[in-house]
Amino acid sequence: MTVGVWFVGARGSLATTATVGAAALAGDLVAPTGLVTELAPFAGLGLPAIADLVIGGHDVAETSLVKRAEALAGAGVVPQVLLAAIEPALAEADSRLRRGIHPEDRANPLDAVRRVRADLARFRDEHQLERVVVINVSTTEPAVVADPAQASIDVLDAALRDGRDVLPLSSLYAYAAFQAGCSFVDFTPSTGARLPALEQLADQRGVPHAGRDGKTGETLVKSALAPMFATRNLHVRSWAGTNLLGGGDGAALAEPDRRESKLESKHHVLGSILGYEPDAPLHIDYVADLGEWKTAWDHISFEGFLGTRMRMQFTWEGCDSALAAPLVLDLARLVSGAHAGGHRGGLDALAFFFKDPWGVDEHRLETQFQRLCDWAAGLCGPR
Amino acid sequence: MTVGVWFVGARGSLATTATVGAAALAGDLVAPTGLVTELAPFAGLGLPAIADLVIGGHDVAETSLVKRAEALAGAGVVPQVLLAAIEPALAEADSRLRRGIHPEDRANPLDAVRRVRADLARFRDEHQLERVVVINVSTTEPAVVADPAQASIDVLDAALRDGRDVLPLSSLYAYAAFQAGCSFVDFTPSTGARLPALEQLADQRGVPHAGRDGKTGETLVKSALAPMFATRNLHVRSWAGTNLLGGGDGAALAEPDRRESKLESKHHVLGSILGYEPDAPLHIDYVADLGEWKTAWDHISFEGFLGTRMRMQFTWEGCDSALAAPLVLDLARLVSGAHAGGHRGGLDALAFFFKDPWGVDEHRLETQFQRLCDWAAGLCGPR
Amino acid sequence: MTVGVWFVGARGSLATTATVGAAALAGDLVAPTGLVTELAPFAGLGLPAIADLVIGGHDVAETSLVKRAEALAGAGVVPQVLLAAIEPALAEADSRLRRGIHPEDRANPLDAVRRVRADLARFRDEHQLERVVVINVSTTEPAVVADPAQASIDVLDAALRDGRDVLPLSSLYAYAAFQAGCSFVDFTPSTGARLPALEQLADQRGVPHAGRDGKTGETLVKSALAPMFATRNLHVRSWAGTNLLGGGDGAALAEPDRRESKLESKHHVLGSILGYEPDAPLHIDYVADLGEWKTAWDHISFEGFLGTRMRMQFTWEGCDSALAAPLVLDLARLVSGAHAGGHRGGLDALAFFFKDPWGVDEHRLETQFQRLCDWAAGLCGPR
Amino acid sequence: MTVGVWFVGARGSLATTATVGAAALAGDLVAPTGLVTELAPFAGLGLPAIADLVIGGHDVAETSLVKRAEALAGAGVVPQVLLAAIEPALAEADSRLRRGIHPEDRANPLDAVRRVRADLARFRDEHQLERVVVINVSTTEPAVVADPAQASIDVLDAALRDGRDVLPLSSLYAYAAFQAGCSFVDFTPSTGARLPALEQLADQRGVPHAGRDGKTGETLVKSALAPMFATRNLHVRSWAGTNLLGGGDGAALAEPDRRESKLESKHHVLGSILGYEPDAPLHIDYVADLGEWKTAWDHISFEGFLGTRMRMQFTWEGCDSALAAPLVLDLARLVSGAHAGGHRGGLDALAFFFKDPWGVDEHRLETQFQRLCDWAAGLCGPR
Numbered sequence A, B, C, D: 001m002t003v004g005v006w007f008v009g010a011r012g013s014l015a016t017t018a019t020v021g022a023a024a025l026a027g028d029l030v031a032p033t034g035l036v037t038e039l040a041p042f043a044g045l046g047l048p049a050i051a052d053l054v055i056g057g058h059d060v061a062e063t064s065l066v067k068r069a070e071a072l073a074g075a076g077v078v079p080q081v082l083l084a085a086i087e088p089a090l091a092e093a094d095s096r097l098r099r100g101i102h103p104e105d106r107a108n109p110l111d112a113v114r115r116v117r118a119d120l121a122r123f124r125d126e127h128q129l130e131r132v133v134v135i136n137v138s139t140t141e142p143a144v145v146a147d148p149a150q151a152s153i154d155v156l157d158a159a160l161r162d163g164r165d166v167l168p169l170s171s172l173y174a175y176a177a178f179q180a181g182c183s184f185v186d187f188t189p190s191t192g193a194r195l196p197a198l199e200q201l202a203d204q205r206g207v208p209h210a211g212r213d214g215k216t217g218e219t220l221v222k223s224a225l226a227p228m229f230a231t232r233n234l235h236v237r238s239w240a241g242t243n244l245l246g247g248g249d250g251a252a253l254a255e256p257d258r259r260e261s262k263l264e265s266k267h268h269v270l271g272s273i274l275g276y277e278p279d280a281p282l283h284i285d286y287v288a289d290l291g292e293w294k295t296a297w298d299h300i301s302f303e304g305f306l307g308t309r310m311r312m313q314f315t316w317e318g319c320d321s322a323l324a325a326p327l328v329l330d331l332a333r334l335v336s337g338a339h340a341g342g343h344r345g346g347l348d349a350l351a352f353f354f355k356d357p358w359g360v361d362e363h364r365l366e367t368q369f370q371r372l373c374d375w376a377a378g379l380c381g382p383r
Helices: A013-026 A065-074 A080-095 A103-107 A109-126 A153-161 A169-179 A196-205 A218-231 A247-253 A256-266 A268-274 A320-340 A348-353 A365-377 B013-026 B065-074 B080-095 B103-107 B109-126 B153-161 B169-179 B196-205 B218-231 B247-253 B256-266 B268-274 B320-340 B348-353 B365-377 C013-026 C065-074 C080-095 C103-107 C109-126 C153-161 C169-179 C196-205 C218-231 C247-253 C256-274 C320-340 C348-353 C365-377 D013-026 D065-074 D080-095 D103-107 D109-126 D153-161 D169-179 D196-205 D218-231 D247-253 D256-266 D268-274 D320-340 D348-353 D365-377
Strands: A003-008 A053-059 A097-099 A131-136 A183-186 A208-211 A235-245 A282-286 A293-303 A309-319 B003-008 B053-059 B097-099 B131-136 B183-186 B208-211 B235-245 B282-286 B293-303 B309-319 C003-008 C053-059 C097-099 C131-136 C183-186 C208-211 C235-245 C282-286 C293-303 C309-319 D003-008 D053-059 D097-099 D131-136 D183-186 D208-211 D235-245 D282-286 D293-303 D309-319
Touching (some): A003 A013, A003 A109, A013 A065, A053 A109, A053 A320, A080 A097, A103 A109, A109 A131, A109 A169, A131 A169, A131 A320, A153 A196, A169 A183, A169 A196, A183 A320, A196 A208, A218 A235, A218 A268, A235 A268, A235 C235, A282 C282, A293 C293, A309 A320, A309 C309, B003 B320, B013 B053, B053 B109, B053 B320, B065 B080, B080 B097, B103 B109, B153 B196, B183 B320, B208 B320, B218 B268, B218 B293, B218 B309, B235 B268, B235 D235, B282 D282, B293 D293, B348 B365, C003 C013, C013 C053, C053 C109, C065 C080, C080 C097, C103 C109, C109 C131, C109 C153, C109 C169, C131 C320, C196 C208, C208 C320, C218 C256, C218 C293, C218 C309, C218 C365, C218 D218, C218 D365, C235 C256, C256 C282, C309 C320, C320 C348, C365 D365, D003 D013, D003 D109, D003 D169, D013 D320, D053 D109, D053 D320, D065 D080, D080 D097, D103 D109, D109 D131, D153 D196, D169 D183, D183 D320, D196 D208, D218 D268, D309 D320, D320 D348, D348 D365
Parallel strands (some): A003 A131, A131 A183, A235 A282, B003 B053, B003 B131, B131 B183, B183 B208, C003 C053, C053 C097, C183 C208, C235 C282, D003 D131, D131 D183, D183 D208, D235 D282
Antiparallel strands (some): A235 A293, A293 A309, A309 B309, B235 B293, C235 C293, C293 C309, C309 D309, D235 D293, D293 D309
């Protein structure tokens, strides 16, 4: 059984790292560190093997995957020693990448959608894939402009036929994916499939989707720590966070409207877990010097017995692509498994992976993990 | 229904804070922040109300509780404004405190045990208590010297009759408590009831016990954070910790053999949660200047996808007594509830509260909490 | 010899703490911790004793100093035990406070100035003060609106006579102070005396002035640490800072234009010391919960030999008033000493105290201290 | 003018990094970041150029410098891209390395000394070096065992002639260096030239020496920060430090007696700068995982005005070799300059580089730098 993974943003740091990693894992060159689906609870569930994933994708950039991988090796994200061994696999993946939707293509959105659909269909046919999972890992978009056409698939179809620009890029890809019978994963805070019209379409086509905004850093830690305060009945008075980001992601998030979009999806976590909203200023700063790395500092002021004030602080120094890439492969395996198992529509059991999970207001990491394991256990055996 | 709480170490910072807090809560002067048993899952289970707890205890020190409370107010542990209102309650609790076992009393351990038993019996009778929970909150002892007499209750009884000094202080108290039909909680790393002979005795007498070593600081955070690394399949390479402690606890732990005893019970957590033992140097330093406060710094080096090295650090600045005191009251309520419900022997469901929990190798905080809630739900209604 | 200290913002946290401290020091109730002028190099220079300072001031608030001191004691800034002993001194100081310039008074700025002058003259006469130092410790103002009238004293005088609103509040006070023959200190980032017209006036009147923006926290640490990177030839790539402020100062700085004014004066330090401008994002966040306290986190990424990247981080948890109050008393003594010694105009030797020092681009703390000591040594002996 | 640099421990991480760096600088392949002697105050003083340094040395290890450099490149200390270009220079340096004194050689210490002398003489002759600086960068030794023979050169000579083992290894090298007319630098906490007999010998032979224990991490930061507390009259109550070290240095320091030797030289700094000894627990932990890196966490508790307690914390994540290597080259240039300028005996003006500086109790970094610049300015021009 081979399964296709189609990255929107296929030449970015995250997709490149995932592609490098998939090749290295297929060649048994590295340990599967960071892959959730390699943990014991996911063994024997019949999920596709990493070696059975075929990677393709869209991008507007044109730098080759081999060049991108070299740059990532220079930045310490990918081990230099792997490059030679996986170069053929990268070159092959590169040959499967297609030209993404450019700003000028949006003059006629339906044409763009048709081209994406055709690319997906050809990818599936050429490689005789049982299923394709489209995963959005492209740059965070500004918050979407609401439009009545987003409310139902019929109105949306009509609006697109009229050439109206009512969907952001990420949603055009989701629309095309669903029409092509592919499942869709939003790994960014962008809109993607998160519109009533598109959720309706996924249901109609019988395909699953998951999202949104991969939980890989400060929010991950929050979702592990906040339950401690909740179950110990310690009152969090303020939880201030600062995120220093380098690299492409940092530069994009330096634009205020994209940043808002990101901050929005980080804000739900505390209130949901604690049951009240502490004062929680949150910053994202672009510090070019940090490259592919990000550092977060969180300062938590809390109150214990008899009102005694105490403090906790943490810093998290992570490499975004190294944290996100294995999750993207996990999602490809799990969403493909769900598709095979007949799931359609939003997958709330995948909340473990996301800052802004679909269909559920459960942000406690450990509880999300239990829910994920229980759900995965129900995806029965080899298909 | 009134329930007795008998502190071993009743004039220490922790017991004093708990006594102050119980009085303030009974008088509705403070919010129940920090009390786990005031969370929703514990409502309606028929646990004794805080106002129904009668506090007594042993200590070798003689400073009055009122004086101790004033000192704690000076140190910022107890709010100055509470003192006047609760002074009568403190004075009353003070009148219930008895002379603890002094070093010289150990020449004849059986006499010491008899005196403790008599004190417990009188406490129960005078205040018409349904049950008494004895809670050890005294200074950490050095690691116990093994003795064959600790292996079974018959041999132990004989050894004590022979005047042999085969039990550490904390275990003498546990022995006396069980003989008096009281339950026993070890909130310190000392031996307490953690000997085969004493566990046998508790079973014979039909009383429950719980322990050991309250989880209130660095280890608490570890048990919340380590599952994040485990479920994300991130490989922890090293987890180094430094604890700066002031106050009485710090001074006691500055003695190497007592410190070892403390460090021992902190070391199991990571290995149990992660499934392997990372390099984990751990220090406890006495810094008199910090008074009732402690600061921990942990540095975690971990490996993600493709072996990429990342780091997390945290500091935790807490007031030991303010963190521990509500848990001690929680344990009094829960162990009394267990006793009422017919539980006997070690209570593994209370692992949530302890660094070195009885009878179970489960250290994940959230899982421990779920287990606690499930167990508590089975302690059925008003009795 | 008695010297007057006239606070603009006399009922604020800073001035109240300084007034409490001066009373406590005069009564020998506390050690002179935090006072620079009590260090060895300042002994025997004939500076006025703390006991010889008479404190008065303006404020638009009306809460009594005694009430303010009680609130500060509750917040842990002022020791509770001092209050009773210094209450008479606070009440006396309170009787010397006058109504500050209200927004509505600015309809006729010259009237406001005349009233301030009269208050200063009466203060000096009533208490037979040799000299008066006016110190601005009021809330940070938004950046000043430039006006041609600020360029020379003659044009300014004419504009004020015409009733034109060409000076911010802090500068109206400086104008009045100079006209009254008083020296002036800007402890805030506001404009104060920092306008050509006012500097000209100070020269004409023969009075000294100093400022601006007391260096008490993150910038203080920067000015101590940055020289280390410079003299070791370590290349600072980025130096990111986040400041969490509670209290009145934090709330004022939550207003974007006041914050800009503050950030502006923090930005010069690094460039001046390092000789180049690293990427240095800087935030100020208002976190009400922190009360009188502030916490800063700085993350420094630097490059060493062969380009190796390294990192330093620090947190600074300070109480603003406790850090600033002794410096304000130091400045009163030193500026009064300078006035006595015949200094007129800006005092660049006081750069040690300020984020944005007058007349000098020297920000290295240790060098500033040496310069201060050398200058002070030249303020000859007992007068 | 060519000058020889002779490393004791020439195949260690530090010497290898210095050798790599000297070759890269000579070839203009890197910027001189981290080199103090490349700062403006040292221009035009006639110090030898980096390209004029000829590197040789002793070691008991046998791994080639090329292999060592590759390992350091793998650990991120040395840029991979440099290796090819500097390989010839490394191979050449390798050919100049000689077998160090092995434990078994100490049966006859005088023989060992004679061999070292001969190696130094041959090195000087073969390369026509004007001067040779011997720099000890080998593993930290346990504290020296005192012996009367260490008190004067005559007694020492006699003891060595008698075959007595009265000098630690580092001192045997210093002895040989002085006898060969070479200057000597101790970059470690070992004894080296720090014995009366050896200082006498250096004076007799007219050679300078400098040391001890390079200041590159936590102590460097302390010496920059502690003056801030001193000049602001802030009372440091406690200053607790934890150092996590990987690599060879960490492993050596895991042996308690070597660690003591290291801690000893770190302890003077605070007391000297502050004028009193705060509570200052200090740890060194070996964490193999950290490799060539070290992380320090310092927690400073201090008291300000009216006794208000405040806190500062910092972490320092540095690469030991990258921090130390340029200083070793600086010292080679400066000590050679001093030798040329006729200085003999201990050089107290070099305190800026050391934790335990010779002949001076000045630990303030900025003051040490000023002293260094003034002294260097007196080493007159081109020779």
